[in-house]
Amino acid sequence: MGLASVIALFGPTGIGKTAVAVALARRLRAGGEDPVAISADALQVYAGLEVLTGAADAAERAELEHRLLSFLPVDATFSAGQYAELAHAEIDDALAQGRTPIVVGGTGLYLRAALTNLKLKPPPPEGARERWTAELERRGAPALHAELARRAPWAAETIDPNDRQRIVRAHELLDGGDLEPPGGASQLWTGEMRHPTLLAGLVMEREALYARIDARVDAMLAAGAREEVLRANAAGASDTARKALGFPDLLAGDEEGMRRRTRNYAKRQLTWMRKLAGVATIDVTGLDADEVAHRIDRLRRRPDPTPEAA
Structure with a gap:
């Protein structure tokens, strides 16, 4: 098969997905491609929570265009169904322009919504x-x-x-009769994609990941994450915006609670990744972003990429 037209990066919070996407973009440009990043994060859609959600900063956005970041006010509600429509449009538009979409995220449902044609749940019954x-x-x-x-x-x-x-x-x-017990193959875990896609799952030795998470939380606090939360709370943050990892903890001044919740969330993300069909896992322990980008590019150029660890 030829090169995958879409590259997707998934992994737990704090593992360095954005840095890898930027390094991968440099490599793709050197090979004549024109990359664009498309976020698959449920909370990075909110303007004003960039520090708390770990959204790409100004320097990273200057090096690699990022779409579906910081476009909603914090008082807006948002759903996976709404996201799917926007993500499909952004991916299709990028491909139509001859660009290479790099879908980057740690929200499993949003990643699947971006890459597949999920039948998402309907709005709730009236009232x-x-x-x-x-x-x-x-x-x-x-x-x-x-x-x-x-x-x-x-x-x-x-x-x-x-x-x-x-x-x-x-x-x-x-x-509404729309929640049924599990049975049969779940649409969520099928390998069917809207476009030929290389799905790279980033993993790391657990203690190293937890150390990175703690350092990341410290950096967020130093950069004003709690002040972001207080401003968003005062602005009437929606229930969905309040789902941002660490929002309730920092609102209560519980920094240790944020660290604990972040580590637990990373565990759930890794559990989700193990269910993904066709994912190629890459152990990034001890590797810098350029080395990880090289492995992803090499994996993409194999004649028949397999979901084996790279």
């Missing part, structure tokens, strides 16, 4: 969100999670008891 949100405020997330466990134990198993948004959404879907 369901308001009713369950009111119940959430009255009874609290753990109580609603316990009720979800009674109504749909298979759904509750995959949701943290304090994940307010997902708990409400699960109850909404149950009310």
